Amino acid sequence: MSLAPVRPDLAGKRLVLALSGGIACYKAAELCRLLVRSGAELRVVMSDGAQRFITPTTLQALSGRPVVTSQWDASGEANAMPHINLTRGADAIVLAPASAEMIARLAQGRSDEIVSLTCLARPLATGHGLVPLLVAPAMNREMWAHPATQRNVAQLRADGALVLGPDAGDQACGEIGDGRMLEPEALLEDIVAALSLKPLAGRSVLITAGPTFEAIDPVRGLTNRSSGKMGFALARAAREAGATVTLVAGPVHLDTPRGVARVDVQSAQQMQDAVLARAAAHELFIATAAVADWRPLQLAEHKIKKNGKKQPPALELTENADILAAVAALPRPPFCVGFAAESENLAAHAREKLVRKKLPLVVGNLGPATFGRDDNALLLVDADGEQSLPADGSQADKLTLARALVAEIARRLAVAR
Structure with a gap:
């Protein structure tokens, strides 16, 4: 063993x-x-x-x-x-x-x-x-x-x-x-x-984690390779930092961090409903989840069969709502931190998301290089510039990264409030 x-x-x-x-x-x-x-x-x-x-x-x-x-x-x-x-x-x-x-x-x-x-x-x-x-x-x-x-x-x-x-x-x-x-x-x-420092003592934190699953029929669906590990690590780190933490989790097989309230969802719509029902009561929102951009327009009542057909069935898609943008647009929004999981041009795409969604902070990472892994490297992007975690541009395990990111967010939150 x-x-x-x-x-x-x-x-x-x-x-x-x-x-x-x-x-x-x-x-x-x-x-x-x-x-x-x-x-x-x-x-x-x-x-x-x-x-x-x-x-x-x-x-x-x-x-x-x-x-x-x-x-x-x-x-x-x-x-x-x-x-x-x-x-x-x-x-x-x-x-x-x-x-x-x-x-x-x-x-x-x-x-x-x-x-x-x-x-x-x-x-x-x-x-x-x-x-x-x-x-x-x-x-x-x-x-x-x-x-x-x-x-x-x-x-x-x-x-x-x-x-x-x-x-x-x-x-x-x-x-x-x-x-x-x-x-x-x-x-x-x-x-x-x-025994951890408590920079988020008395704060309430809402975190999303994992993928979403958009059903095509009763047995198939559209999803992605997000494991939820980073979001769960952030939930644990925020709890260690003294926060009251609610974790809205897509379909993942991870143990709930100690002292964290967990809400399980499947689809992007379910995640949106869970988040918007709770966001106004929280001071900090960290959108770690890899939410599907699209979902099938129609859900087949039964499993779609091949029936000897060579042509795949036509699959019409419709866009999912943008959960992070909706929270950021609330009359009194929490401090919003977005995640950008990209496959290329990380800094440019993260900054575009920062501007488009009017966020104080976006955390970028290369999705294909980190999905399912226990280590990662992050790029923090805000209005003033960019910052790597770890600082030397190397990789670290996700809990270590989560603790460093929570400490950085706590510093920014204290200044913002």
Whole structure:
């Protein structure tokens, strides 16, 4: 099995991974591995209960550093205070799994074992190196739904903790419902988002992604090779940047980015309806989708058969509405960013679109060279000139590009508003 490419999303970050007792400790091993592969400098602390499910040796092997298992363990600590030393200079504590018992301890401020003691000792003031607490609950569905647990979770949130999850599904006890700890990949995505800069905090962003499918008959249609990867990467990057994100997606087979609201459509008309119903409520519109310019004038009721005929059926086309132009023409339009997927003369075609649709920014790329791929190169075109992403004209993976583009858009949006 090949591993996914390593993306150093957490390079330079110092994290504390804290485990409390629960069967979900087996997931913490994979989370530990993912955090290290993402570049984090990781220390692990385990409660007595956690050690019933997974050994400190496993976490030490995965983190590459000794695991702290007791507040009385002074080995390697000159001042015999591991609970203090672990949090000084840390960027966050990730409590995963967080059992109902551990959540209750933290809500009450109890600190009679190493995990709760470490969480309680973390700095809370920004001026003293604020250390966020990210909590991933893991418990039986009835325990999660119990009023006492919900009160405790509400208290954690009020005290500044960020609660990640829980998920719903099959549980180790054989029951089904809310309470599962998020899968490690989902937790990693949430952790990266939590530690990202927030230039779009409080902003609402509407993004279109993927192709459209224009039906000819019940089984055939006109479409294009857009994979939707760039639009989905932008949705994730905008969410990481603090925005509330709605993603209108054409027919693609991609997982929805964490924390993003998704609306699935097929045709250009459906995409237009979905966008125009929402555009006025958003401050930023990024039209990444490769919307079909044309659609069949008539939809055949049944599959068009060859029936031995040598001549193909006549296919009369009509033009689809221009979604981006319609949004840009609204009385109070959002800040509109267009995409131009071209096969030649990229800068000229992107600038023509900028002028014709009266947009503040158009992002150009060579469609045939990037459709379906995981990397890309972008050309930003505005009234003042052109700018390449990456700056040296090379290629980068689409999430890296999306983050850079979101940062650039956030800067422009701040100036425009």
